[in-house]
Amino acid sequence: MSIRPDGASQIASSKDSRTSRSGSTREGGVSRGAAPYLFLAPAIVLFVLFFALPIAYTVFLSFRRTQVSGLGLGRGARQEVWAGGANLQAAVSDGELWAGWLRVLGYGALVLVVMLGLALLFALFLDSAHVRLARFSRIAIFLPYAVPGVVASLLWGFLYLPSLTPIGGIDFLGATAVTYSMANVAVWGGTGFNMLVLYTNLRAIPRSYYEAARIDGASELAIALRIKLPMLVPAIVLTTVFSLIATIQVFTEPTTLRPLTNTISSTWSPLMKVYRDAFVTGDLYSAAATSLVIAAVSMVVSFGFLRVVRGRAFGEA
Amino acid sequence: MTPQRLIPTGILLIGALYCLLPVSWVLVSATKSPGELFTLGTFTPGTGLLDNLAELNSYRNGVFWKWMANTAFYAGGGALLSTVVSAVAGFALAKYRFRGRNLIFNVLIGGVLVPSVVLAVPQYLLFAKIGLADTYWAVLLPQILHPYGIYLARIYAGAAVPDSLLEAGRIDGGSEWRLLGRVGVPLMVPGMVTIFLFQFVAIWNNFLLPFIMLGDDGKFPLTVGLYTLLAAGANQPSLYNLIVTGALLSIIPLIALFLTMQRYWRTDLSGGAVKG
Numbered sequence: 001m002s003i004r005p006d007g008a009s010q011i012a013s014s015k016d017s018r019t020s021r022s023g024s025t026r027e028g029g030v031s032r033g034a035a036p037y038l039f040l041a042p043a044i045v046l047f048v049l050f051f052a053l054p055i056a057y058t059v060f061l062s063f064r065r066t067q068v069s070g071l072g073l074g075r076g077a078r079q080e081v082w083a084g085g086a087n088l089q090a091a092v093s094d095g096e097l098w099a100g101w102l103r104v105l106g107y108g109a110l111v112l113v114v115m116l117g118l119a120l121l122f123a124l125f126l127d128s129a130h131v132r133l134a135r136f137s138r139i140a141i142f143l144p145y146a147v148p149g150v151v152a153s154l155l156w157g158f159l160y161l162p163s164l165t166p167i168g169g170i171d172f173l174g175a176t177a178v179t180y181s182m183a184n185v186a187v188w189g190g191t192g193f194n195m196l197v198l199y200t201n202l203r204a205i206p207r208s209y210y211e212a213a214r215i216d217g218a219s220e221l222a223i224a225l226r227i228k229l230p231m232l233v234p235a236i237v238l239t240t241v242f243s244l245i246a247t248i249q250v251f252t253e254p255t256t257l258r259p260l261t262n263t264i265s266s267t268w269s270p271l272m273k274v275y276r277d278a279f280v281t282g283d284l285y286s287a288a289a290t291s292l293v294i295a296a297v298s299m300v301v302s303f304g305f306l307r308v309v310r311g312r313a314f315g316e317a
Numbered sequence: 318m319t320p321q322r323l324i325p326t327g328i329l330l331i332g333a334l335y336c337l338l339p340v341s342w343v344l345v346s347a348t349k350s351p352g353e354l355f356t357l358g359t360f361t362p363g364t365g366l367l368d369n370l371a372e373l374n375s376y377r378n379g380v381f382w383k384w385m386a387n388t389a390f391y392a393g394g395g396a397l398l399s400t401v402v403s404a405v406a407g408f409a410l411a412k413y414r415f416r417g418r419n420l421i422f423n424v425l426i427g428g429v430l431v432p433s434v435v436l437a438v439p440q441y442l443l444f445a446k447i448g449l450a451d452t453y454w455a456v457l458l459p460q461i462l463h464p465y466g467i468y469l470a471r472i473y474a475g476a477a478v479p480d481s482l483l484e485a486g487r488i489d490g491g492s493e494w495r496l497l498g499r500v501g502v503p504l505m506v507p508g509m510v511t512i513f514l515f516q517f518v519a520i521w522n523n524f525l526l527p528f529i530m531l532g533d534d535g536k537f538p539l540t541v542g543l544y545t546l547l548a549a550g551a552n553q554p555s556l557y558n559l560i561v562t563g564a565l566l567s568i569i570p571l572i573a574l575f576l577t578m579q580r581y582w583r584t585d586l587s588g589g590a591v592k593g
Contacts, residue, residue: 035493039409054439140333259551
């Protein structure tokens with residue numbers, strides 16, 4: 001659902017130069033040489049077991065298939081054999097998956113634009129000196145971060161139900177409105193967090209910049225557009241990338257709203273199709289292939305986005 | 318007020334009301350009896366709160382409380398382990414210079430780009446192979462390592478632990494373990510609280526992993542439990558009261574945590590955000 005700070009590898013590299021300088025260069029005893037590796041051992045072991053191994057297993061499975069010999073009865077009649085690129089090819093050309101991508105594209109564009117737009121607007125307003133009740137608004141808007149995606153979907157789902165909704169006349173869960181209704185759940189859940197990230201970045205800008213601009217006669221709007229916005233660009237890029245990754249993987253909201261309506265299919269989003277393939281129809285191999293396609297799409301989209309904006313956002317060092 | 322004040326204040330308040338709407342709705346709806354839920358005005362309190370709580374309490378021998386306890390266990394235990402692993406790894410990455418440091422850091426951080434489903438499905442299959450699927454371990458273990466936690470811990474360690482203190486400790490003959498325990502960790506505590514909170518919320522809110530891993534509803538966290546309740550009750554409006562009351566109870570702990578820990582959300586978030 002919402003856009004959690006799931007990492008920030010983008011800025012990690014720029015930190016390296018600073019942290020490496022602070023690292024000690026004096027030679028140490030044997031124990032000191034091994035110490036950093038020992039400290040890192042738990043993280044590395046967990047990484048191998050719960051990241052590297054599952055990824056390798058997914059790749060392996062995506063090249064396998066079940067071969068049925070004879071009537072497919074009895075032990076040994078079903079065997080796992082190499083499938084080559086057939087599963088991946090099938091995943092790439094799967095019409096159902098493509099339809100899922102298109103739905104997620106429409107939904108995602110809506111969520112990203114509205115959520116990040118609102119987050120930016122709220123952050124700029126909170127940062128301006130002229131706002132009353134800013135603390136209340138900030139806490140209230142951040143509050144949905146504390147609500148799990150399942151519960152958020154459930155609450156909105158009930159508010160959408162014709163028998164419970166306070167707003168009559170709209171079929172929120174009908175075929176046309178359901179995408180917007182789902183996007184609303186994601187916007188509700190994610191705006192506050194992104195607002196807070198942008199707001200804390202705004203607070204970090206030295207106030208003296210604004211003083212100088214005010215002396216030059218700049219209006220608040222001009223300060224927001226000419227000073228604050230350009231300095232926020234790296235943070236906006238970062239929140240956009242993580243929002244993109246999360247949106248491509250949308251699963252919780254449609255899955256939770258599904259019991260309330262028949263307009264959401266079991267393969268509404270690509271991730272839902274993986275779940276269905278793996279656990280409902282039991283076709284692990286095509287589930288594995290589809291997950292790889294999803295991984296590839298998220299990486300291409302996020303790196304592509306970073307490539308496009310890098311020149312502007314990070315001054316192309 | 319001048320328009321310059323009125324418009325931003327007004328828009329922020331509208332945003333605040335929008336965000337509070339579903340939360341206040343569930344607060345009011347949990348007080349309605351099954352009949353009142355569909356008949357009373359949307360925001361008119363009802364008279365059924367105690368009945369709803371009693372009914373939820375007795376639902377399948379109190380399985381709801383089991384879900385609550387499970388969630389607290391997954392989130393509390395997972396976040397605690399995660400914080401320790403992150404802090405120790407971050408300390409090593411920030412305060413030592415050694416072969417492969419950047420490679421290890423980049424590989425660990427790169428884990429963030431891997432979509433959760435690419436991990437969750439094979440994790441389930443691998444756990445199933447060793448007979449650990451559908452156990453507490455299957456939900457707890459995969460959520461300990463979080464790349465973002467390590468990234469934050471590295472920044473905190475770099476900023477909060479001065480090299481001079483470590484050097485002084487070494488001159489006094491302290492071992493590297495002692496330096497970590499007596500110098501590094503105490504200075505990193507505020508940062509570790511933030512890592513703990515992020516990880517606690519992430520695990521508390523997680524749906525996909527436990528949904529895939531677990532079959533026995535005695536081990537469900539709240540998210541999966543409420544989902545199954547909804548899936549079972551979608552066609553039985555009589556269950557709606559149970560779902561609404563359960564939803565309310567499930568968000569109270571996190572909202573309480575979140576309001577009492579304001580300070581850590583506000584100040585330390587910037588440490589991990591973009592300040593390149």
